[in-house]
Amino acid sequence: xxxxxxxxxxxxxxxxxxxxxxxxxxxxxxxxxxxxxxxxxxxxxxxxxxxxxxxxxxxxxxxxxxxxxxxxxxxxxxxxxxxxxxxxxxxxxxxxxxxxxxxxxxxxxxxxxxxxxxxxxxxxxxxxxxxxxxxxxxxxxxxxxxxxxxxxxxxxxxxxxxxxxxxxxxxxxxxxxxxxxxxxxxxxxxxxxxxxxxxxxxxxxxxxxxxxxxxxxxxx
Numbered sequence: 001x002x003x004x005x006x007x008x009x010x011x012x013x014x015x016x017x018x019x020x021x022x023x024x025x026x027x028x029x030x031x032x033x034x035x036x037x038x039x040x041x042x043x044x045x046x047x048x049x050x051x052x053x054x055x056x057x058x059x060x061x062x063x064x065x066x067x068x069x070x071x072x073x074x075x076x077x078x079x080x081x082x083x084x085x086x087x088x089x090x091x092x093x094x095x096x097x098x099x100x101x102x103x104x105x106x107x108x109x110x111x112x113x114x115x116x117x118x119x120x121x122x123x124x125x126x127x128x129x130x131x132x133x134x135x136x137x138x139x140x141x142x143x144x145x146x147x148x149x150x151x152x153x154x155x156x157x158x159x160x161x162x163x164x165x166x167x168x169x170x171x172x173x174x175x176x177x178x179x180x181x182x183x184x185x186x187x188x189x190x191x192x193x194x195x196x197x198x199x200x201x202x203x204x205x206x207x208x209x210x211x212x213x214x215x216x217x218x219x220x
Contacts, residue, residue: 002116007073012106012116023108025092025116029074029100074100077172080149089143090136090167110163117167121156125201129164134198136166138210141190145214150175150187156197177218187214 002025003010013026074097081094081104093105107117123130137159144151151158151174158170177183188211195207 013103023106023114024095025104025106027074027077027102027104029071071100073172074102076174077170078102080171080174083147083149084143084168084171087143087147089140089147090165091171092167092169107160107162107167107169117160117162119157120159120161120166120197123161123201127201129161130198130201130203132164133161133166134203134205137194137198140166140168141187141194141210141214142217144174144190145177145187145217146220148177148218150177150183151190152186154190155193184215187211 001009002012008027008029011026011028013024015022015024078094078097081091081102084091085093092107095103095105097103109115109117120133123133140159141151141154151168151171153170153173154168158168160167160169175183175186177187180186188207191207191210191214195205195210198205
């Protein structure tokens with residue numbers, strides 16, 4: 001296991017033949033012992049299950065409902081990873097989905113290929129890569145806006161630093177800016193979160209100016 005969270009855990013998995021081998025990240029959503037999927041309803045406006053029984057079960061947070069929500073959450077993440085990859089946003093390549101498990105490209109530390117790339121949160125204030133990483137973060141936000149999406153929960157905790165490359169992870173809660181009534185609020189929050197973190201590293205940035213520039217990208 002390389003990561004454990006409230007809703008999912010990520011394991012390192014090797015696929016190999018005698019000729020080839022590759023490391024993958026296996027992200028496995030859990031449901032029965034957790035009640036965190038209720039928060040997904042604010043993000044998933046317009047994503048309701050087709051079966052009314054499933055909708056009621058998710059709303060009631062029953063054991064069956066949490067199983068349904070786990071499957072919906074996994075499917076949403078695979079869907080948005082695919083969209084982001086096609087749009088040129090740096091995300092782990094989505095390999096396959098099987099129920100509540102996703103197989104993804106393993107984003108490694110170039111200096112230590114067997115280890116996961118560190119989170120942006122782990123970088124120190126004096127790291128000389130920070131200005132370059134800020135520029136990449138802005139391009140990531142622009143990529144989401146151009147695709148009509150907001151990440152919805154973007155922070156230094158779900159951005160990986162693979163050498164000098166920034167990669168965004170954890171996208172199941174992506175928000176449709178046109179379909180979700182709170183879409184622009186989520187986009188603005190992403191701006192505020194990122195600007196606040198970079199400001200803590202002595203890189204002052206204006207979240208409102210960034211938000212305005214993203215609106216221009218949206219409507220261009």
